[in-house]
Amino acid sequence: MPFTTRAAVLETAGQPLRIRDITLTDPGPGEVLVRTVSTGICGTDVHFADGMLPYPLPTVLGHEAAGTVEAVGDGDHGITVGTRVIVCDQTFCGHCPSCLSGQMVYCADRGAKQRQRRRLALDDQPMRQYLGVSSFAELMLVDAHNLLPMPDALSFDAAALLSCCLTTGLAAVFNVARPAPGSRIAIIGCGGVGLGAVQAARIAGAAQIIAIDPQQHRRDLATRLGATDTIDPDQDDTITAVIEASGGGVDRAVEAVGLPTTAAQAFSVLLPGGHATVLGMMPPGTDIALPGRLLRQGRSIGGTIMGSVRTPADIPRYADLAVRGTLRTDDLVTSRRPLPEVNAALADARSHHGVRAVLAF
Numbered sequence: 358m359p360f361t362t363r364a365a366v367l368e369t370a371g372q373p374l375r376i377r378d379i380t381l382t383d384p385g386p387g388e389v390l391v392r393t394v395s396t397g398i399c400g401t402d403v404h405f406a407d408g409m410l411p412y413p414l415p416t417v418l419g420h421e422a423a424g425t426v427e428a429v430g431d432g433d434h435g436i437t438v439g440t441r442v443i444v445c446d447q448t449f450c451g452h453c454p455s456c457l458s459g460q461m462v463y464c465a466d467r468g469a470k471q472r473q474r475r476r477l478a479l480d481d482q483p484m485r486q487y488l489g490v491s492s493f494a495e496l497m498l499v500d501a502h503n504l505l506p507m508p509d510a511l512s513f514d515a516a517a518l519l520s521c522c523l524t525t526g527l528a529a530v531f532n533v534a535r536p537a538p539g540s541r542i543a544i545i546g547c548g549g550v551g552l553g554a555v556q557a558a559r560i561a562g563a564a565q566i567i568a569i570d571p572q573q574h575r576r577d578l579a580t581r582l583g584a585t586d587t588i589d590p591d592q593d594d595t596i597t598a599v600i601e602a603s604g605g606g607v608d609r610a611v612e613a614v615g616l617p618t619t620a621a622q623a624f625s626v627l628l629p630g631g632h633a634t635v636l637g638m639m640p641p642g643t644d645i646a647l648p649g650r651l652l653r654q655g656r657s658i659g660g661t662i663m664g665s666v667r668t669p670a671d672i673p674r675y676a677d678l679a680v681r682g683t684l685r686t687d688d689l690v691t692s693r694r695p696l697p698e699v700n701a702a703l704a705d706a707r708s709h710h711g712v713r714a715v716l717a718f
């Protein structure tokens with residue numbers, strides 16, 4: 358049976374979201390209905406809201422979420438009503454070559470796209486669900502395997518951050534960059550993703566963690582979370598400053614901004630044999646200019662989706678790190694607003710004055 362729920366609808370890119378009643382259906386086989394409790398404003402949401410990345414409109418943005426299970430469809434998925442869950446946007450089939458080789462972020466599950474086309478409607482017209490989640494809404498209809506039960510001691514805000522930004526930073530370091538204990542690492546951009554990477558570098562035993570961000574409060578927080586050095590790119594040239602601070606370059610660099618200049622900087626600060634991991638989303642048509650002479654001596658640069666996270670294997674471990682206090686989450690949420698203030702929350706995220714803005718239901 359169809360029913361309605363309140364949601365923030367993006368009808369035109371670059372225009373404010375509007376609070377509307379949208380229509381959902383009861384969960385079908387393998388689907389779960391989740392009541393949203395907390396959802397973060399991710400840089401990706403801002404890019405789609407502003408039209409920097411294209412998406413079929415209208416839609417309901419939001420993909421970094423946590424909530425409580427309201428209803429479950431048929432299927433042996435082990436999710437029960439009332440369970441507190443992290444809602445993740447990584448949809449996977451579990452049996453394609455990508456899934457079977459631990460690269461489930463590259464799963465090409467066509468069925469997921471079809472399900473996303475029929476879940477939401479606005480004014481009786483079907484509306485494409487956003488990244489399989491659409492969490493700027495009081496209720497979310499999602500695949501059961503996008504849900505990860507959260508530990509009792511974890512807050513909903515922390516759970517939401519583990520659904521995207523923190524997990525992206527952690528997985529990029531643990532799964533892709535893999536700094537050796539005692540190595541040196543530079544992290545460009547200290548929003549939610551970068552601060553996840555800073556903490557992962559600390560947990561992985563990096564000896565020097567150089568955090569780069571133009572915002573003083575973000576650099577201060579990076580220091581509290583494990584950075585050993587900080588650089589203000591508005592004051593100092595990033596490449597020169599990193600090479601000077603590290604005594605010649607770093608073993609690993611992580612770019613968490615999404616600009617061609619910062620991606621090129623991540624590559625240019627590497628020692629021979631070093632690797633730069635680019636996490637930020639580049640707009641379509643973006644080219645990155647790299648200094649060719651540095652390609653010698655084994656330096657490399659690569660991208661990843663969400664740090665090549667394997668959600669069911671990795672996120673519960675990250676949640677455990679958060680519950681035990683090894684991973685710090687609470688200082689990261691710097692603004693909490695109700696759904697009707699979604700446009701102000703997007704403005705908070707655009708301004709970079711805080712770290713993470715969340716909608717609290």
Ligand SMILES: [Zn+2]
Pocket residue numbers: 399400401402420421521522
């Ligand atoms: Zn995100």
Ligand SMILES: [Zn+2]
Pocket residue numbers: 449450451452453454455456461464465466
């Ligand atoms: Zn697959």
